[in-house]
Amino acid sequence: MRIVVQRVRQASVSIGGELHSSIDCGIMVLVGIETGDTDDDVRWLADKTVALRIFDDTDGVMNRSIADTGGQVLAVSQFTLMASTRKGNRPSYIRAARPDDGRRLYDLYCTMLTERLGTPVATGVFGADMQVALVNDGPVTIIIDSRLRE
Numbered sequence: 001m002r003i004v005v006q007r008v009r010q011a012s013v014s015i016g017g018e019l020h021s022s023i024d025c026g027i028m029v030l031v032g033i034e035t036g037d038t039d040d041d042v043r044w045l046a047d048k049t050v051a052l053r054i055f056d057d058t059d060g061v062m063n064r065s066i067a068d069t070g071g072q073v074l075a076v077s078q079f080t081l082m083a084s085t086r087k088g089n090r091p092s093y094i095r096a097a098r099p100d101d102g103r104r105l106y107d108l109y110c111t112m113l114t115e116r117l118g119t120p121v122a123t124g125v126f127g128a129d130m131q132v133a134l135v136n137d138g139p140v141t142i143i144i145d146s147r148l149r150e
Contacts, residue, residue, distance in 0.1 A: 011028040013131070022122065026074070077103075
């Protein structure tokens with residue numbers, strides 16, 4: 001499982017020209033699920049997401065987490081994070097989880113974030129053609145892979 005965490009001033013998801021969800025200051029997380037990912041991968045990433053210290057403290061040092069700041073979270077499923085460009089120029093998505101598995105693990109990730117933060121997580125719609133807009137703050141963008149555990 002791979003996520004891209006972006007510290008944002010605002011972010012939103014629209015589908016078919018209609019606003020689906022939006023947040024103000026917080027993080028937007030792109031979520032990619034790979035074949036073979038498990039509930040343990042989801043749990044590890046949910047814990048990491050909530051504890052990741054990417055917000056400034058009073059001294060201007062990134063020393064506070066989303067849990068510390070009370071910021072909002074927008075989580076968007078994105079199977080293209082599993083793209084392989086090893087052969088040629090057309091990405092292969094063969095490593096991406098099958099839709100039923102991907103949807104279940106994405107939903108579980110969102111549920112775990114909500115439980116850990118004590119506030120609802122804004123989401124996209126799994127499998128939908130979404131338009132995502134954001135204002136990256138910093139910019140701060142971090143990629144975390146549950147298989148690497150770093």
